[in-house]
Amino acid sequence: xxxxxxxxxxxxxxxxxxxxxxxxxxxxxxxxxxxxxxxxxxxxxxxxxxxxxxxxxxxxxxxxxxxxxxxxxxxxxxxxxxxxxxxxxxxxxxxxxxxxxxxxxxxxxxxxxxx
Amino acid sequence: xxxxxxxxxxxxxxxxxxxxxxxxxxxxxxxxxxxxxxxxxxxxxxxxxxxxxxxxxxxxxxxxxxxxxxxxxxxxxxxxxxxxxxxxxxxxxxxxxxxxxxxxxxxxxxxxx
Numbered sequence: 646x647x648x649x650x651x652x653x654x655x656x657x658x659x660x661x662x663x664x665x666x667x668x669x670x671x672x673x674x675x676x677x678x679x680x681x682x683x684x685x686x687x688x689x690x691x692x693x694x695x696x697x698x699x700x701x702x703x704x705x706x707x708x709x710x711x712x713x714x715x716x717x718x719x720x721x722x723x724x725x726x727x728x729x730x731x732x733x734x735x736x737x738x739x740x741x742x743x744x745x746x747x748x749x750x751x752x753x754x755x756x757x758x759x760x
Numbered sequence: 761x762x763x764x765x766x767x768x769x770x771x772x773x774x775x776x777x778x779x780x781x782x783x784x785x786x787x788x789x790x791x792x793x794x795x796x797x798x799x800x801x802x803x804x805x806x807x808x809x810x811x812x813x814x815x816x817x818x819x820x821x822x823x824x825x826x827x828x829x830x831x832x833x834x835x836x837x838x839x840x841x842x843x844x845x846x847x848x849x850x851x852x853x854x855x856x857x858x859x860x861x862x863x864x865x866x867x868x869x870x871x872x873x
Contacts, residue, residue, distance in 0.1 A: 678861075686798075686848055688863040701860060735803065748794070749861055751804040 648672050649752035651736050657758045658726055665722045666755045668736030675740060676700070677719035678749065679711060682733040694719050695741070723757075731759045762787045764853050766864035773841050773871050781836040781867050783851030793834040794852040794861070795825055804850065810834065821845070841871045 649670045658664055670677060678701075679691040693701035697713040708724045723730060736752040767782040785791065795807040808819025815827040825836045834851060851864040 686866045686868075688804075688850065688866075690860055690862075693860075703860075748806055748809055750806070751796075753803040 649736055649738055649750050651734075651752040651755050653755060654753065655756050655758075657760065659760055660726055660728060662726050663722070663724045664726060664757070665720055666734055666736075666757070667718070667720045668752055669718050670736075670738040670750070670752075671717065672738055672750060673740070674738040674750075675716050676738060677713065677716070678737040678739075679719065679721050680735040680737060680751075682735060682754070684732070688735070692719075692721075726757075726759045728759050731757055733757070762853060762855055762860070762862045764851055764862050764864035766849075766851055766867050768867045769865070770868045771870070773869070775843055775871055775873050776840050777871075779836070779838040779841050779845075779869070781849055781851075781869070783834045783836065783864055785832050785834070785851075785853040785862075787832075787853065787855050790856040792854040792856065793825075793827060794854070795819065795823070795834070795836050796850045796852060796863075798848040798850065798866075800847065807836070807849075841869075843871050843873050845869060846871045 652667045676695045678693045680688050682688045691705045692711045694713045710722045713719045733754045733756050735754045737749040739749040740747050764785045793810040796804040797807050798804050807823050808817050810817045810827045818824045823838050827834050849867045852861050854861045
């Protein structure tokens with residue numbers, strides 16, 4: 646049983662293209678996240694959604710637009726891709742417990758390469 | 761602003777050696793603390809976490825970590841490493857007042873047989 650799944654696993658595309666990455670969680674969690682891991686393995690949060698509502702937006706270019714059709718899905722759409730967007734993108738989900746966010750569970754990652 | 765620092769960027773050990781990876785954070789309030797592991801080509805998996813209670817936390821695969829509040833530290837330890845522990849290890853901190861999980865820069869551990 647896959648808890649947090651992402652598609653595609655690999656994405657190779659040309660500069661200037663628009664692409665989407667999908668994320669789904671079957672854990673019943675109400676919060677979902679997108680993280681970017683750069684070539685030096687540094688992980689940084691990009692967005693967080695709670696029950697389809699945007700909670701965190703970390704100074705990400707507006708070429709990146711998350712969309713949450715329901716609380717089990719958080720997709721990431723990227724317009725006008727740039728070389729610097731090449732990275733591994735991780736989706737995660739968690740459940741709020743007593744007002745504090747519990748453990749985040751990560752998806753397998755999507756390796757995006759922009760040529 | 762919160763930050764997390766991991767002092768060891770790359771650690772090389774022989775099997776059966778003991779491991780300690782440092783993690784310090786800067787935040788004055790109450791925090792939740794985590795260690796995640798990323799095996800080559802795989803996603804992040806939770807090793808252990810500290811929310812409250814006993815500051816010595818035991819996780820999976822024989823790992824443990826100790827929260828020392830006065831030192832703002834949450835170091836990861838394992839008494840005897842195995843080749844299969846070769847991976848990237850990330851310390852992360854989540855301030856109770858926010859939903860943000862702040863990661864350290866990671867420590868690459870290589871264990872040789």
